[in-house]
Amino acid sequence: MTQPLDIRPLLDPEISALLAASPVDIGGVLASLTNESIVDIRAMFSATPPPPLSDTIERTDHVLVDRGTATLRVHRPKNLAGQRPCVYWMHGGGLVLGDNKMDDARFDSWCNEYGIVGVSVDYRLAPEFPYPTPLEDCYAGLAWVHQNAESLGIDATRIGIGGASAGAGLAAGLALLARDRGDLSVAFQLLIYPMIDDRQITVSSTWSDPIWSPAANTFGWTAYLGDKKGTSDVEPYAAPARATDLSGLPPTLISVGALDGFSDRAQQFGDDPIDGCRDRGLHLHGFHHHQAVSLGDLLADGDSNAGHQTRDGGANLQRIGEVRLRTGLGLWGDFLAAYQKSP
Numbered sequence: 001m002t003q004p005l006d007i008r009p010l011l012d013p014e015i016s017a018l019l020a021a022s023p024v025d026i027g028g029v030l031a032s033l034t035n036e037s038i039v040d041i042r043a044m045f046s047a048t049p050p051p052p053l054s055d056t057i058e059r060t061d062h063v064l065v066d067r068g069t070a071t072l073r074v075h076r077p078k079n080l081a082g083q084r085p086c087v088y089w090m091h092g093g094g095l096v097l098g099d100n101k102m103d104d105a106r107f108d109s110w111c112n113e114y115g116i117v118g119v120s121v122d123y124r125l126a127p128e129f130p131y132p133t134p135l136e137d138c139y140a141g142l143a144w145v146h147q148n149a150e151s152l153g154i155d156a157t158r159i160g161i162g163g164a165s166a167g168a169g170l171a172a173g174l175a176l177l178a179r180d181r182g183d184l185s186v187a188f189q190l191l192i193y194p195m196i197d198d199r200q201i202t203v204s205s206t207w208s209d210p211i212w213s214p215a216a217n218t219f220g221w222t223a224y225l226g227d228k229k230g231t232s233d234v235e236p237y238a239a240p241a242r243a244t245d246l247s248g249l250p251p252t253l254i255s256v257g258a259l260d261g262f263s264d265r266a267q268q269f270g271d272d273p274i275d276g277c278r279d280r281g282l283h284l285h286g287f288h289h290h291q292a293v294s295l296g297d298l299l300a301d302g303d304s305n306a307g308h309q310t311r312d313g314g315a316n317l318q319r320i321g322e323v324r325l326r327t328g329l330g331l332w333g334d335f336l337a338a339y340q341k342s343p
Contacts, residue, residue, distance in 0.1 A: 004206045006208045019210055027209070035223075042097055053104055053105065058077075061074075068137075070137040075108070076118075085155055085159075087107075087110065088120075089103055089107075089119065090120075090123065091163065092164040092168075094216060096224075098125075100122040104120075121141040123141075127223035130224055138170050139177055142178065142186075158187045161186055163192065163194075164192040169240060175249050188252065193260050196266070197239055197262075198239045205264065241265045
């Protein structure tokens with residue numbers, strides 16, 4: 001049997017140095033996830049000191065009625081006037097870890113630079129709350145944003161959704177659900193290395209990723225789907241790579257690392273049109289899972305396109321303006337800026 005590809009020798013030296021300098025083998029910890037160990041692992045991540053935050057951003061928390069412990073955090077620059085675009089965000093964590101405070105620093109940057117309102121949802125986690133609870137929490141949060149858009153200073157016609165990793169998978173499922181229910185509009189999607197396929201049958205899904213290994217991925221999907229994982233009973237809202245109809249979805253930007261375990265599925269999801277959907281763009285960059293975001297802030301001002309591939313999603317991406325190809329968060333920021341300036 002062929003051994004899974006060990007991607008460590010292929011990583012950029014900067015990323016290798018970051019991994020080597022980490023006081024904790026995060027990949028090893030995540031690979032050991034079990035129903036018994038998850039409480040301690042969550043506590044370990046929760047104990048991580050938060051980054052310094054800007055005093056120019058007002059952050060307010062809101063409880064989602066009838067959704068248990070699910071909450072929302074609204075991020076808005078204190079000097080921001082008028083009705084602004086909104087990014088509604090779902091955090092990563094393999095569907096079993098994390099909370100919406102993980103993205104406070106992200107919205108400090110985005111809200112100040114692009115003049116947007118950010119809303120991050122703290123959805124309930126598997127295995128305690130398997131599918132569809134996390135997705136329905138996200139749906140309820142999006143409905144709340146629409147219902148309160150005017151008081152929050154949000155332009156209800158420009159509410160986009162996004163997420164990273166498991167959060168991107170939830171965002172993709174949310175877009176499908178909103179399309180099919182027909183009562184909530186979504187202006188665009190930002191999907192950063194999306195976790196969208198429970199079957200783990202692609203080549204990249206077998207790679208020995210030093211952060212989110214195949215073992216960790218198996219645990220996350222099993223916690224979310226239970227015995228249905230890998231069977232024909234899984235709905236596309238739960239694992240969006242299973243969707244066969246992508247028509248009617250909003251303009252979408254997908255960004256994934258070339259050495260990411262999710263790379264194959266993300267490229268397929270953003271590649272050739274399925275049932276008439278041409279409103280997707282794919283950015284394939286040289287990072288692997290998670291490091292794209294942690295280094296993205298440092299690289300946001302870079303302008304080199306060397307070693308990158310992009311596929312333009314077509315007419316609707318042109319409608320929101322030119323999206324310049326950059327590395328890391330700079331690309332997603334450009335996407336936001338283009339949309340923010342569009343008529």
